[in-house]
Amino acid sequence: MRHGHVPLSLAVCASLCSLVPVTGSEPPADVPFDLVQQHLIVAKGSIGGLHGLNLLIDTGTIPSVVDQRIARKLRLQAVPSQLVAFGQTVRVSSASVTGLRIGVFQPGEVPAGIGDLSYVEGGGIDAIVGLDVLSRASFRIDYKAHTLSFAPSDPESFTAPLQIVWPFVTVQLRVAGHPMQLLVDTGSRDLVLFKSRMPAALSGAPRRGDKIVQYASGVARLQRLDLRQVGLGARVWDRLPAWWLDRVPDGYPPGIDGVLGVLALDCQRVQFDFERNELGWSR
Numbered sequence: 576m577r578h579g580h581v582p583l584s585l586a587v588c589a590s591l592c593s594l595v596p597v598t599g600s601e602p603p604a605d606v607p608f609d610l611v612q613q614h615l616i617v618a619k620g621s622i623g624g625l626h627g628l629n630l631l632i633d634t635g636t637i638p639s640v641v642d643q644r645i646a647r648k649l650r651l652q653a654v655p656s657q658l659v660a661f662g663q664t665v666r667v668s669s670a671s672v673t674g675l676r677i678g679v680f681q682p683g684e685v686p687a688g689i690g691d692l693s694y695v696e697g698g699g700i701d702a703i704v705g706l707d708v709l710s711r712a713s714f715r716i717d718y719k720a721h722t723l724s725f726a727p728s729d730p731e732s733f734t735a736p737l738q739i740v741w742p743f744v745t746v747q748l749r750v751a752g753h754p755m756q757l758l759v760d761t762g763s764r765d766l767v768l769f770k771s772r773m774p775a776a777l778s779g780a781p782r783r784g785d786k787i788v789q790y791a792s793g794v795a796r797l798q799r800l801d802l803r804q805v806g807l808g809a810r811v812w813d814r815l816p817a818w819w820l821d822r823v824p825d826g827y828p829p830g831i832d833g834v835l836g837v838l839a840l841d842c843q844r845v846q847f848d849f850e851r852n853e854l855g856w857s858r
Contacts, residue, residue, distance in 0.1 A: 604726035606678040608632070612696055614764035614838050616716060618723050620677040620704075623649045628701040630677060631692075632716075632723060634847070635760030635834065636705030637742055639685060641672060642692040645701050653689050675708065680725045682711045703762075706744060715846040716761065718838070731846050731855030735808030738852075740830045746854055748835065749806035750777060755832040759854060761845075763836030766817040767797060772832040773819065777802070786818075795820060807840070815839070 608618040616632040622641065625648060646653065646668075653668035667688040675682055685708050692700045715724045735746045743758045748766075753774040757766070768777075783799040797818035805815040816839070837845045837856065846855040 604679055605720075605722040605724045608721055608723050610718065610721060612764075614762075614836065615695070616723065616761060617700065618677055621674065622672060622676075622702060623674040625649065625701075629699050631695065631700050631703045631762070632677075632709070633703050633760070633762030634706045634709055634744065635758060635762040636703045638669065638688050638707050639672075639705040640667070640688040640690050640692065640703040641670075642701050643689055646670065646689045651689065656688055675704070677704065677723070678725060680712055680714075682708050707742075709847070710744065710849055713846070713848045713850055715844060716837075717844045719843040728846060731844060732857040733808055733810045734853045734855045735810075736852060737847070737849070737854050740828050743828070743831060744847075745831060746807060746835060749804075750774075750802050751804045753777065756830050757833045757835040758827075758831055759847075760834050760836050763834055764838045765797070765836045766802075766815065766833070766839040767836070768817060768819045768833035769827075769831075770819045770821045795822060810840075 606618050606620075608616050611617050617629050618632060620628055620630040622628060622645065625645065628645065641649075641651070649672070651670035651672065653670045656667050656669035667690045669686060669688050671684055672687045673684045675685060687702070692703065712725050715728050716722075717724070737759070738745050738747065738756070740756060740758075745756050745758050748755045748757050753776060755768070755774075783801065785796055785798045788795050788797055797820055799816065799818055802815045802817045803813065805812045820833075840856050842856040842858055844855075844857045846853075848855060
C-alpha cells in the first residue's frame with residue numbers, strides 16, 4: 576500500500592475506454608493470479624515491449640509504481656516526485672508509461688512512480704498497478720479461483736456504496752454506531768484504524784497484541800483490537816478483528832479514518848463496480 580497524487584479525478588478515469596478490442600488471438604477476460612503472503616494479488620501482464628511481468632494489483636496505491644529495473648529497460652524519462660505510505664513521505668521519480676496490459680485491460684498512457692520494489696516480501700514484483708489505473712474499468716477478484724476479471728459479472732451477495740475522498744476510493748464502516756470512512760485496499764489483509772482519528776468511545780477497546788508490518792516507507796507497528804457491532808452496507812458483524820496504527824497519518828485527507836483490507840471482510844470474491852459506485856463481496 577503506497578499513496579501519492581494523480582493528475583486526474585477518479586470520475587474522469589472511470590469514464591475512459593479501458594477495455595480495448597484486439598484482433599487475432601484475444602487475451603482472456605479472466606486473468607489468473609498468484610496470492611503472495613496470502614493476500615497480495617500478483618498477475619502476469621506487459622508494459623511496453625516487456626511481457627510476462629509480475630504486476631501487483633493494489634487499490635491502495637496511488638500512483639502506480641514501476642520497479643527501477645523495468646524503468647531502465649523501458650528507458651523511461653523520469654522527473655522527481657513523492658508518495659505517502661502510512662504517514663511517511665517517500666521521495667521517488669515518476670514518468671509516463673504506455674503499453675500496460677493485463678488480459679483485455681489496456682488503460683492507455685498512465686503516470687507512474689519509479690522505485691525499488693524489492694521490499695515486497697517474495698520479491699520479483701515488476702510494477703504495482705494502483706487505483707489511478709484500476710479505476711478506469713470495473714473488475715472482480717475471485718480469491719478462491721485465483722482469477723482477476725474485467726468482464727461483466729453478476730452482483731455479489733453484499734454491497735456498499737463506494738465514495739471518493741480525493742484521491743482515494745472509500746467505504747463507510749459503522750463501528751458501534753460511529754461512522755468511519757476507510758480507504759479500500761487490496762494490498763492489505765487487515766482492517767487498520769488510525770489511532771488519532773478514532774472516536775473517543777472506541778479508544779478504550781482492549782489491546783490483544785501487536786505486530787510489525789513492512790511498507791514502502793519502512794516498518795509500522797500495529798496493535799490488535801476487536802471491534803463490536805460493525806456494519807458495512809447491509810452486512811453486520813457482532814465482532815470484527817482490527818488493528819490500530821499509532822502514527823500520525825500525514826498525507827491522508829482528514830476524511831479518511833483508516834484502511835480496509837478487503838480480506839478482512841472474510842470474503843472469497845470482491846467486485847469494484849465503478850459504474851454503479853459499489854463495492855460488492857461474497858463469502
